[in-house]
Amino acid sequence: MENDDPIPLSALQHWLFCPRQCALIHLERQWAENAATADGRILHERADQPGRTRRGEVRTLRALPLRCHRLNLVGVADVVELRGGIPFPVEYKRGRPKSHRADEVQLCAQALCLEEMFDQPVSQGALFYGETRRRTEIVFDADLRALTVQVAAEIAAMLNSGTTPPPAFEARKCGQCSLIDLCQPRPLAHHPDVAGWLRRQLRD
Template sequence: MTGSLPLSALQHWLFCPRQGALIHAERLWAENRFTAEGRLLHERADAGHPETRDGVRVLRNVQIASEKHGLHGVADVVEMRGHTPYPVEYKRGGPKAHRADEVQLCAQALCLEEMTGTPVTEGALFYGTRRRRAIVLIDAPLRHLTLQVATEAQAAISDGILPAPVYEAGRCEACSLLDLCRPTARRSAVRRSFAQRIAQAGIPE
């Protein structure tokens, strides 16, 4: 879809704008243990045929899109509760301090609303570490945040803007793109650590 942004780009952008640009503008990718575990979880969620459980139609690997908001992608699971779609997104880890996962789910809801003409007021995130769902209300503040992130990411990626790297140990060390990103703060930290070791060993620089 020309001019349309993948739903995953919103999650990447809110987590780290530079990561979002590296993946969706620079077309760079690398895999580590965390991304491999996430890929396997999604493959399991996407596998299988549509089925009906307790009157709920369960659809898997659903192609969705919103022309109005310029978004497209795949929903892991969409439960049809009567005529109302209920998106369920699978994540390998656990709940986060940021709202990137919720934004991705909300973007799915916006696509499903446009496709079905039915309001979507709730969805769920299934976290692999907890093995249970976290209910997410698709309310006004989350919708506002989602559209704000979408607008910002679409503009930057369309213009080929690559945000400067900002090193945060907890976030960066788990990122599969760390070696491709090379945040300067990390290099500075490595240099300081090396200098300290030299000083402690009494070796002249």
């Protein structure tokens, strides 16, 4: 039976960081916090105060609920600036810009929601990083849009299957993850090959 529950926008970022982490959070409903997630939560609490302001020609909406029926996505935008009526999403992140595209995909997913909600193209947005205190502007080009749609489909397939991906231990990545004690990536990724052991015993 297919899972019709909407996919949280944060799941796309989790999936690109680690599919197993995504499943633990969004399929198994597990969570643990560390210093990094606490910093991120505090940063979002500051940004996610609902309201609207205007400065010059720019109207700013905070904590705007988002929905994309086409991809079955749901979430909340930290900030959406309306520039001449055209939405410009701004997502707040701790740390600094990353080598992978997880943050960009999450922001692009917001843009796809806004395009459906406002019925007009959203060509770019920005990521604001707490460590650098600067915005990184992101263009929603064809490659990023395709990757975002692909990731949403992969998460939907995982949720529909009800199967958590197996662990793949990566010291640097796993060391940053708040779910490491729940995931147990090192021992589970190197579990004994029971089936192989049985085959060897039967041959002997």
